[in-house]
Amino acid sequence: MLANVYLHYALDLWAEKSVIPKLKGWARYVRYADDFLMVFQYEEDAVNVMKVLPERLGKFNFEVASDKTRVLPFGRNDQGNNSFDFLGFTFYEAKTRKGGYRVGVRTSRKKLKQKREAIKKWAKEHMHNPIDATPEASKSEAERALPVLRSKRKLSGSPEFLLLCRVYYVQSSQTS
DSSP states (O other): OHHHHHHIIIIIHIIIIIIGGGSSSOEEEEEETTEEEEEESSHHHHHHHHHHHHHHHHHTTOOOOTTTOOOOOOSTTOOSOOEEEETTEEEEEEEOTTSOEEEEEEEOHHHHHHHHHHHHHHHHHHTTOOOOSSHHHHHHHHHHHHHHHHHTGGGTTSHHHHHHHHHHHHHHHHHO
């Protein structure tokens, strides 16, 4: 929480008041906790901000994560096939059905793998548990499974997901 307030002064106000008004083109700035994304119309503006960003963050004892920080040509006029991860999602260049440009968004492979492993671990732990005859126990087990099911509907093809659906269905039908 304190870092969020600190970054408001170190980064948010600086970007809004000092950086964006001085650029040649438009720019957008998005921050969530300690992750941020800056989008520029012109590559020259992006390069110039990248030069001063480490100095600005250094004044507040922050460092730029060199493995996550880069200037990436991305957009309608870009000839490459670039993508980047931000907040657990992968943003990539895609086409509409009519062949126009659009930005595609999907769950990042890293986050998807983590969730699949968590579901697999949960399924292995609960696979041989007897379905309790008491509605209280069944209901609490189903309530714990339901958020996992809702959060990752995209895993519908995985055996773990199907197992969880079956466990939830059986348990919730017993509590009814």
